[in-house]
Amino acid sequence: MSINLRNFLFTLLLASFFSNGIHAQSNPEIDLYIDNLFKITEVMVTDVASPPAAARFYAYPTLAAHLTWEIIENGNPDNSLLSAINQHISFEKYDTNGVNPHFASVYAMLEVGKRSMPSGYLLSQAIDDLEKEAKKNKWIKKKHLEKSKSFALDIAEKVLELAKNDNYSQLSTLNRYSPKKGEGYWYPTPPAYMAAIEPEWRTIKTFFLSDLKQYKPSPPAEFSLDPNSAFYKQLKEVYEVTSELDDTQKLIANFWDCNPFMVQYSGHMAIGIKKISPGGHWMGITGIAAQKADLDWSQNLYIHALLAMSLHDAFVSCWEEKYDSDRIRPESAITKYLDNSWRPLLQTPPFPEYTSGHSVISTTSALILTAYFGDNFEFLDTSEVYFGLPERHFNSFDEAAREAAISRLYGGIHFRDAIEEGVHQGTAIGNSILKVISIKSTLAGN
Numbered sequence: 001m002s003i004n005l006r007n008f009l010f011t012l013l014l015a016s017f018f019s020n021g022i023h024a025q026s027n028p029e030i031d032l033y034i035d036n037l038f039k040i041t042e043v044m045v046t047d048v049a050s051p052p053a054a055a056r057f058y059a060y061p062t063l064a065a066h067l068t069w070e071i072i073e074n075g076n077p078d079n080s081l082l083s084a085i086n087q088h089i090s091f092e093k094y095d096t097n098g099v100n101p102h103f104a105s106v107y108a109m110l111e112v113g114k115r116s117m118p119s120g121y122l123l124s125q126a127i128d129d130l131e132k133e134a135k136k137n138k139w140i141k142k143k144h145l146e147k148s149k150s151f152a153l154d155i156a157e158k159v160l161e162l163a164k165n166d167n168y169s170q171l172s173t174l175n176r177y178s179p180k181k182g183e184g185y186w187y188p189t190p191p192a193y194m195a196a197i198e199p200e201w202r203t204i205k206t207f208f209l210s211d212l213k214q215y216k217p218s219p220p221a222e223f224s225l226d227p228n229s230a231f232y233k234q235l236k237e238v239y240e241v242t243s244e245l246d247d248t249q250k251l252i253a254n255f256w257d258c259n260p261f262m263v264q265y266s267g268h269m270a271i272g273i274k275k276i277s278p279g280g281h282w283m284g285i286t287g288i289a290a291q292k293a294d295l296d297w298s299q300n301l302y303i304h305a306l307l308a309m310s311l312h313d314a315f316v317s318c319w320e321e322k323y324d325s326d327r328i329r330p331e332s333a334i335t336k337y338l339d340n341s342w343r344p345l346l347q348t349p350p351f352p353e354y355t356s357g358h359s360v361i362s363t364t365s366a367l368i369l370t371a372y373f374g375d376n377f378e379f380l381d382t383s384e385v386y387f388g389l390p391e392r393h394f395n396s397f398d399e400a401a402r403e404a405a406i407s408r409l410y411g412g413i414h415f416r417d418a419i420e421e422g423v424h425q426g427t428a429i430g431n432s433i434l435k436v437i438s439i440k441s442t443l444a445g446n
């Protein structure tokens with residue numbers, strides 16, 4: 001699958017996009033970045049990285065690429081994203097004369113990915129290929145190649161040191177999650193009955209958010225089987241809506257599925273259906289927008305790093321709420337209290353229901369991308385073509401985010417309040433991030 005997936009993802013973002021006048025020009029520099037970023041995505045798909053973990057795995061490599069460029073161009077990262085985050089990295093004074101900025105940025109990105117992901121060693125080939133390509137096309141004079149590599153490795157070391165201090169390595173030492181006893185709480189769902197994913201993700205350090213309590217949504221509807229209660233009405237809504245889905249609603253649900261844990265059974269054999277994560281979908285949209293807007297190298301590195309870091313923070317906030325409220329999934333509630341034969345259109349993900357992760361991170365992403373590229377930025381989202389789904393046209397990032405949010409109701413895996421409060425949560429997170437950064441773009445009139 002690795003070669004096919006890599007070719008797909010490369011083709012996905014390097015192709016020209018045509019729809020209602022939408023057209024993206026190929027930019028060799030951006031092609032280089034996007035190709036190698038999706039080699040990192042390929043490893044995540046191989047590892048079946050959880051949604052929050054995938055966002056973290058995007059954040060540090062893209063930050064390394066961004067910082068590498070900033071230091072080469074400006075001599076220091078004072079005006080970079082680093083100046084806006086909660087952590088700090090000390091950089092020495094570098095002699096970057098002769099360092100190739102494009103090679104060094106991608107090299108640093110791949111090196112961080114290689115050393116931060118479970119199967120990161122698979123990126124060794126990508127690093128070798130990058131060096132061979134540089135030699136073949138004479139990007140770098142021979143005498144400057146080792147200097148460029150050495151500089152990139154030093155920046156990668158600095159970023160990896162930052163990553164070591166975000167508590168990720170401590171997750172395995174924390175108490176294991178056990179489903180709570182009583183009505184209305186989450187418990188594993190078929191077909192795989194997987195244990196809860198990343199129950200202590202709230203302990204991971206964020207980049208921009210200083211106090212997760214500021215982004216807490218309103219409490220979910222209290223569990224009740226009273227026909228007049230808010231919870232029961234939502235339970236009925238999921239049951240009824242999913243019983244009358246039209247073809248468009250089914251397409252929308254599947255387009256935004258992005259469930260890396262999907263399992264199908266053939267006899268007694270379980271088969272994992274690998275997919276990109278929700279964050280991976282929005283990283284793909286960022287690449288599509290970067291191609292369409294014909295960004296320069298600096299802009300491309302900046303917006304990818306900003307989006308990845310924002311995704312990371314949004315997931316930490318969302319996962320804190322998931323395990324605080326610990327709410328039952330529609331599948332568990334409907335099959336127990338309404339109809340034992342009912343099944344959702346989408347396979348239920350293995351973690352609590354409230355709030356909807358898609359709603360949170362899609363809304364945050366849309367706010368960041370809109371601030372950068374502007375309102376009513378049309379694009380053709382081709383990120384699910386590989387999975388047999390057609391491309392979808394959107395008039396704006398907000399339109400895409402709203403569709404992603406409601407897709408969870410169509411899929412039968414979220415209640416309405418998890419979606420609506422997820423949108424509010426994502427809005428608060430996105431607006432908070434926009435207050436502490438300086439969007440480096442003239443595209444939106446900034």
